[in-house]
Amino acid sequence: MTRSQALEHFEGSIGRITASTNNCGLADQVPAKSHYAGTTTYEADISAKSTCTARDGKSTWDAGDLATGTVAATCAWTWPNPAGKNDLREADVRFNIADYDFTRNPTSTCNGRYHDVLNTGTHEAGHIFGLGHVGSGHSNLTMYTKADRCEVKKRTLGRGDVMGLRSIY
Numbered sequence: 001m002t003r004s005q006a007l008e009h010f011e012g013s014i015g016r017i018t019a020s021t022n023n024c025g026l027a028d029q030v031p032a033k034s035h036y037a038g039t040t041t042y043e044a045d046i047s048a049k050s051t052c053t054a055r056d057g058k059s060t061w062d063a064g065d066l067a068t069g070t071v072a073a074t075c076a077w078t079w080p081n082p083a084g085k086n087d088l089r090e091a092d093v094r095f096n097i098a099d100y101d102f103t104r105n106p107t108s109t110c111n112g113r114y115h116d117v118l119n120t121g122t123h124e125a126g127h128i129f130g131l132g133h134v135g136s137g138h139s140n141l142t143m144y145t146k147a148d149r150c151e152v153k154k155r156t157l158g159r160g161d162v163m164g165l166r167s168i169y
């Protein structure tokens with residue numbers, strides 16, 4: 001995967017949250033926005049143990065080492081906003097390429113080997129915009145805790161994901 005292909009899927013992942021992309025016919029009522037500011041030498045502020053480190057002021061998506069068992073991780077920093085909901089100041093995402101392989105198109109070539117970038121990224125972007133995990137009984141939602149290799153269903157939000165976003169924004 002090239003850098004530009006990774007970028008395309010990182011942006012696509014964020015876009016699926018900000019556009020409330022879903023198959024339930026639910027309108028996008030979420031005013032959350034993002035904008036790409038370019039490449040950087042800054043790294044995601046997430047350690048190889050998957051813990052958040054000191055924030056550096058740049059929201060960065062990258063790839064590196066995380067704790068085994070963690071496919072990807074998000075660290076988000078928010079400030080209380082007296083006018084309403086918390087303000088998002090920085091959010092970093094790291095994909096664990098030390099322990100996992102990723103692909104852009106798992107359908108014909110996956111064979112139980114790869115995690116889909118957009119599937120993983122959309123879930124992480126959900127964390128950026130304030131969504132937590134949902135538990136058992138909600139395995140079809142993007143914000144379900146676990147992700148299987150070759151899975152693509154998290155690319156598209158479920159009703160519960162959209163309702164969660166609506167409740168935040």
Ligand SMILES: [Zn+2]
Pocket residue numbers: 123124127133145
């Ligand atoms: Zn998660």
